[in-house]
Amino acid sequence: MKLFLKTFRMIGIEKNYGFNFKKGLNFISGPTSTGKTTIFELIDYALGAKQHKSYIEVGQKCTDIELEIILDNTTYKIKRRLFDYKLPVLIEIFDEANQKFLEYGIFDVENSDNEKSLSSFLLSKLGLGGVKIANQNLSFRDLFKYSYLKQIEIDNEDILSSESNPMLNNKRKSTFEIIFNFYDQLLGELKSKLKESQEELKNETLRYEGIETFLKTSNIENFESVKLRRNEINQQIIELKALLGDKSNHKSEGISNPKVQELNATVRLKKINLKKHYDELNDKEEYIGKLRLLSNQYESDIAKLDATIMGIKGVNKYEFLICPNCMKPLEKHQNKANCHLCGDNMDEIVENTLILKTEKKNTVKKRNELEKHISYEVTEKINLQKVIKKLNDNLNSDERTLEELTEEYVNPFIEEISLINMILGKYYKELDGLENSLRFIKELNRLTLLLSDKEKEVDRLKKQIKGKANLNDKVSTFNLLSTRFSKILKEFQFPKLEKAYVNPKDYLPYVRERKYNSLGSLGAVTLITMAYYLSIFVETEDDTYNHLNLLMIDTPRKNLGTSSQNEEFQDEEIYNSVIKYFISLDKTSSEEMQLLIINNGYPDFLPKKDLIVEFSSDGRVGLIDDI
Template identity: 25%
Template sequence: MKSYLRIERLILVGVRKNYIVKFEDGLNIIHGDSDTGKSSILEFINYLLGASKIELADEIISSVNYAALEVIINDSAYTIVRDIYKPQNFIEVYQCPFERREAFISRKYAPNFSNNNAPDGFFSDFLMDALNFPKLKLKVSPTQVTSQFKRLSFRNIIKYSYVNQDDMGSKSLLGMTDWAKYTYTKEVFKYIYNVLDTDISDIEQQISDKRSELNNLRKKYEHVSEFLRETGYESIPSIDDAIEECDLIYDSLNIELHSLNSSMMANSDNYNQFKSYHSEFNLKIKMIVRSIEEINLKKDQYIRLKNDYINDIKKIKAIHLANEKIGLTQDIKCNCPICDNIITIENGEGGFIKSKPESLDEELLSLEKREKSISDLIINLTHEHRILLDDKIQLEADLNKVSGMIDTEAKQFITPFLTQRDSLLKEITSVSKKREALVSSLKVRNRQEELLTKQKSLTDNIETLIEKLNDLRVNAPSIDGILSSLGDDLMIFLTGVKIKNRTGISISKKHFSPIVRDRDYFNITSGGLRTIISIGYMSSILKSSIDSDINHPRFLMLDTIGKYLGKNLKTKYASDTNIIDDIDEGISDPEKYENIYNALIEITNYAQKKSSPCQIIVVDNDVPDKLSDRLKAITVAHYSANKENGLPVGLIDDVIYKH
C-alpha cells in the first residue's frame, strides 16, 4: 500500500459553537468572497500538521478556543488537537475520531526538535512513522565532504504539498531565491524520490530499527495482556455494554429523583442561611456577567482602534509610495514680462508632499508598535474572558449545590421522602463512580488495542520497506529519469491549460525547478504564467506519487490559484508581476482558468483509476462559470459576505466580518 495522508475534518472548538469543515478523497473546493476565512482553513490544517505558528484574525480570537484535525494516515484514524494561542505547547494525538476522545489516552508530542521534554517524542517523528517514511539526517551542503547533517522533518516534505497564497506564483516558490537554504531543499527532493546516495543503506537501517521496535512492542503487549488477564479486566465490548447499562440506570435514577423532589415541600430551620448563600452567589454571577460584557465592549473598541491603526499605517505607506512615484517638483526659470531679466520661481521644500520622510517614518514606527500593543491587549482580554467564564461556571455549580441544599432543608420534615432521596443519591453516586471506573478500564483496553494496531502497522511498514529495498537494488531510480518524467508530466499539464508557446519545457538538473521556453521558473516575469507553472509543477509531483512509491503524502493544498490570473489581484502582489507580460500571455483568458480545474480533476480521476489515494484542496475567490454546476458536488465550503442564497458569511459563521 502506498503511504498517504487524507484530511477528514477541521474542527475549531469555539466559545459559542464548533466550526467544522469536512473533506473527501479527490478534489475539494473552497471558494467565496475575500476575507471570509477561506485561506484560514488551509492555514489551520498546516498548523495542525506542525507549522510553527498561525496568524489569527480578530473573529478567530474572539470565537475559538482550540483547533482539532481528523486525518486518515495509511488507513488509521487520528485526531490531532493543538492550542492555537500557545504554539510551543505539546500537540495531542488520539487514535480515534474527535467525539470518542474520552475513551482514549492521548499521546503528547513536541511541536519541534528543540523541545526534548515531550512524553511521546516529536510530532514530526509521529507523522513520519505513521506514513512509513524513513527518518534521516540529510547533508546541509552535499557537495562538501565536511558538510553538517540536519534532521529531516515532516515540515520539509510538506513544502511539496502546500502552496500558500504568498508562494503561489512567487519567484521564491520553495525558497528558490534563497540559494544557501535551497541546497537542503534539493536534498529533500532527492529524499522524496528515493535517489539519495545513501538510500539503500538508510532503508536497511530503517528495517533494522523497525524490527527492534516491533520486538519491543510485542514484549510490551504480552506484559500488558498478562497483567490485564490477571487483574480480571473485561473485554472492550463488555466494557462498552457495561457503560451503556450505567448510562441507562443513571438516567432512570435521575428521573426518579426529579419526580421525588417535585413532590417535596420547602421547610427548614437553615433555609434562610442557605437562601443568603444563594443570593450571594447570584450577585457574584451578575457581577461576573457585567465584567464579561465590559470586556466584550473593550475588546470591540480595541479591535476598532487596531483597524484605525492599520488604516493609518496603510496611508503613510501610500504617502511614501507617492513620494517615490511623483518625486519633487523643480524650480521654474522664465523671462520677466516687464524687464526681460531671468527670474526663478521657487516651489519651496517638500514638493507635493509637505511631510518630511523622517517624521513619517517615526509616525509609522509608532503606529506599528501601537498596533502590536493593541493586538496583545486583545489576546489578554480574550484570556481574561475565558477565566471569567470558568469562574462563572464554578459559581453556577456552587449555586446549584446551594439550591440542592435549600431543597433538602426545605423538605427535611418529610422523613420518608428524605430516606428515599438519600437512597437514590447513593445509587446515582455509585453508578457514576462505576462508570468512571469503566471509562478508565476502557482507556486501558484501548491503549492495549493501540499496541496491537501499531504492531500490525510496523509489520506492514517493514514489508513495504523490504519491497522498496529490493526494488531499489534491482531498479534504482536515476535523477535524470525522474526529472525527465516530471518534465513530461509538466508538459502535459501546460498543454492541457493551453499556455502560449509551449517550448523548452523541462525540469532543471541544477535546481530541480521548472523550465519553460528554456527559462528558469524564477526568471519568468509574468506572475500569471508562474502561477500556472507552479500549479503544474506541484501537480506533476503529486501525479508521480500516484505512479510510484515515493515519500510523498499524496495530498496537495493550493491557496488562491487565481491570484495572478486576472481574478482581483491584490495590491501587495502587483509588484511581483509584469502586467504587460501577463496581457501578452493571455493570462486572464477564462479558458485557461477552466483548464487548470480540468487538469486537477483529471489527476484525481487518474488516481481513482490507479486505485491510489489522492486528495487536493483548492482555495479561490470564485470558480469558472462553465464549471460551477460540476464543481458544486465537490465544494466543501462556499462563503458570501452578504449571505447570498443563504450561504454562510465565513468560516466563523456567527459573526460579522469587517471588509
C-alpha cells in the same frame, strides 16, 4: 493515498464551523475576506505550522482547530489550541467498533526532533519515522512543503524559500530524493527505525497483557455489565441519601434548648464558610502553579540566551587550525576584528550580541516582576491557610460544645442514621472499585487500538524496506518528471513554450533554457510553479514514492487573465485551461489523490460536485457566518 484530509472544524464558543472534504478535486470559492485562505492556513497550523495569523473574527468566536485525517486506513483527529502556539496537540484515534474517538496521546509541536512530536507521529504513520537528511532529522514539514502552494508563494521566485540558504537547499533536495525514492541513505534509516518500532511494539504488548491479566484475575466483567452495576448503585445511593435526609430532619426533635438550636445553625454556617475558603485555597494553589510554570519558562529562555551569547564570545577566543565540523585545515586569520573560524567581519555578530543582551534584559525584567507577583500570591495563600485553621479550630470547639449539650438526649433516629451511613459506605467503596474497573477497561480498549496501530506501523516499515531495496534510477526519474512538467505547461497553454524540464542538478524547473525565476514575468512564474508542484504530485501517485498524494493550491488565478501585468498572460483561456486540467485530474486519479483549490470565483464548466464550499459576495456566508 498516503494522507487524506477528512474533516475541517473550528471549535466555537457558541457553535462549531467546518465541513468535510472528499477524494479528488475540492474547490473552495468566495470573494476576498470571507475566510478561504484561513482554511488552508489553519489546516497548515493543525499539521504543525509554528503559528497562524491573528484573525480577529476567529479569536472572538473560536478556541480550537480540529482536523480529522486518514493515514493508512485509520482515522485520527488532531486538536490544537488557537492563538496559544506552544501548547501541545491532542491526537485521538477512531474506534470503529464503538464509533467514537479515543485519546491516542499528547504531542509536542515546538521540537520536531522529539519522539513525542506531532512531526514524528505523522512520519511514523507514513513509514518514514527516524529518517535523517542533511545531518538533520527529516520532519513532516519538509514533506508538506511539496503539498501546500501558498498564495504568497505561487509567484515566488525562490521556490520553497530555500535556494538562498545552502542548509535549507540541501534539505530540500534530500527531501525531493526521498519523495522520488532515490535517496541512497533511506534504506539504512528505515531498517534502524524498524528495530526501534519492533522494541516499542514489544513493550506495548507487555503493557496490554498486564492490564488484560489484571482484569481476568479480578473477575471484572465486560464494560456494559460494570456500567449497569454502577448505575444501579448510584440509584441506591440517591434513595438512601433521601432517606438519610428525612431521618436527619428529626435528629434534633425533643431538644428544646434554644442554645442548641442556635449552635446547630452556627455550625452549619461555619461549614459552608469553611468549604468556600477551601475552594478558594485550591484555586489559589492552581494559579500559583501556573505562575511558576511561566517563571520556569522565563528561566529556560534566559539560560538559552546566556548560552547563545557565551557561544558567540567563546568560539572567537580560539584561532582554529582545523574546522571543528569537517576536520579540514583552515588558514590562520591575522585580523583580530574578524571571526577566527570563517574570517567574516564581526560587526554583525556584535550587533546580534547586543540584540540578544537586550532580549535577555527584557526577559529578566519580566521574570523578576513575575517572581514579585508569585511572592505576593504565596503570602495571600499563607494568610488564607491561617484563616482556614482558625475557622477549623472554632468549628471543632462548637461541635464539642454541641455534643456536650446533647449527650444526655438519646435520639430514636440515631441508630437508623448510623445503619444508613454504614450501607452508604459499602456502596461508595464498591462504586470506587467499579470506577477503577471502568478505567482499566477503557485503557485496555485504548491500548487495543494503539497496539493495532503500532503493528501497522511495523508492517508499513517492513513494506517500505522491501520496496526501497531497489532505489529508483535518478536519470529515468527526471526524464519522466520533465516529460510530465512539459505536458502540464502545454495543457496550461503556456505562451511561447519551448524546452521545459526539471534540472537533475538543482531539481528546479526550467523553461526556454532559463531557470523559472529569470523569465521576467510573474504570470510565467505562477504557471511554472503550479506545473512543477503538479508534476511532482502526479508522478508520485503509486506506493513506490513518498509524496503525500495531497496538494493544496491557493489562488491559481494569481497574475493570470485580467489580473496579469504581462500581456501574453492576460488571455482568460490560460486560466480556464488550468481549471480544466484540475478537472481532468479528478477524472483520472480521484481515488489516488486529493487536490484542494482556493480561488475567488470559478468557471461555469466546473462540476458542482467539486465545489465543496462557496462563500457569498454579500458577506453573509463565510467561514464564520454569524458575525
